[in-house]
Amino acid sequence: DIVMTQTPLSSPVTLGQPASISCRSSQSLVHSDGNTYLSWLQQRPGQPPRLLIYKISNRFSGVPDRFSGSGAGTDFTLKISRVEAEDVGVYYCMQATQFPHVTFGQGTKVEIK
Amino acid sequence: QVQLVQSGAEVKKPGSSVKVSCKASGGTFSSYAISWVRQAPGQGLEWMGGIIPIFGTANYAQKFQGRVTITTDESTSTAYMELSSLRSEDTAVYYCARFHGMATMEGAFDIWGQGTMVTVSS
Numbered sequence: 581d582i583v584m585t586q587t588p589l590s591s592p593v594t595l596g597q598p599a600s601i602s603c604r605s606s607q608s609l610v611h612s613d614g615n616t617y618l619s620w621l622q623q624r625p626g627q628p629p630r631l632l633i634y635k636i637s638n639r640f641s642g643v644p645d646r647f648s649g650s651g652a653g654t655d656f657t658l659k660i661s662r663v664e665a666e667d668v669g670v671y672y673c674m675q676a677t678q679f680p681h682v683t684f685g686q687g688t689k690v691e692i693k
Numbered sequence: 694q695v696q697l698v699q700s701g702a703e704v705k706k707p708g709s710s711v712k713v714s715c716k717a718s719g720g721t722f723s724s725y726a727i728s729w730v731r732q733a734p735g736q737g738l739e740w741m742g743g744i745i746p747i748f749g750t751a752n753y754a755q756k757f758q759g760r761v762t763i764t765t766d767e768s769t770s771t772a773y774m775e776l777s778s779l780r781s782e783d784t785a786v787y788y789c790a791r792f793h794g795m796a797t798m799e800g801a802f803d804i805w806g807q808g809t810m811v812t813v814s815s
Binding site: 611613615617619621628629630631634635638640670672674676679680681682683684685686687 | 726728730737738739740742743752754788790792795796799800801802803805806807808
C-alpha cells in the first residue's frame with residue numbers, strides 16, 4: 581500500500597494568516613491514465629469529512645478560493661491563503677491512484693492561536 | 694443531489710457482529726463505487742473496503758479480510774457493511790462514501806454519509 585505522510589501534524593494559525601500542509605507519498609501518484617489522484621479532505625469537529633480538492637489542484641463545488649492545492653509526483657501541498665474561524669478542523673490528504681485501495685495521511689489539525 | 698444516510702448507533706458485545714447500512718437518495722446509485730471508512734476515537738481515517746453496485750464485487754483492505762463483508766441491494770439503493778468477531782479496538786465511527794470515478798471525474802470521495810458510531814463493550 582502507498583503510505584501518505586503529512587506534516588505538520590498540528591498547525592496553530594492566527595486568523596487571517598496563511599496555513600500550509602504538506603503531504604508526501606511513498607511512491608509516485610501518477611496513474612497509468614495520466615491523472616494524479618491526490619485529494620484533500622476537511623473534517624470539522626463532529627462532522628464527516630468533506631472533499632476540498634481533487635486531482636492535486638481542483639477545488640470541489642462550493643469550496644472557497646482561499647483553498648488551493650499544488651504538487652506533483654510524490655510531494656503535494658494544501659494552502660489556505662487567509663485562515664478563517666470556520667477552517668478549524670483536521671485536514672487529510674488521500675491517494676486514489678491505487679483505487680480501490682485508497683490510503684489517507686495521518687491528518688493535520690488546524691487550530692486558531 | 695445524492696445523499697447517503699446511514700443507520701443509527703450500535704452497541705455490541707465482543708465477538709458479535711454488526712451490520713451498518715448506507716442508503717442513497719436523490720440520484721444514481723449503481724454506477725459509482727461505495728467505500729467504507731472508519732475512524733476510531735481521536736484517530737484518523739482508515740479505508741476498509743468498497744464495492745461498485747453494478748458489478749457487485751467487493752474489495753477489502755488486507756487488515757479486514759475475512760472479517761468484513763460489503764454488499765449492496767440495488768432495489769433499495771442501499772449498501773451494507775458487516776463486521777464480525779468484534780473487539781474493543783473496532784469501536785469507531787463508520788462512514789460510507791461515494792467514490793466519484795476516475796479519468797474525467799473527480800477520482801475522490803465526493804459524498805459522505807453522516808457516520809455510524811459502533812461501540813464494542815462487554
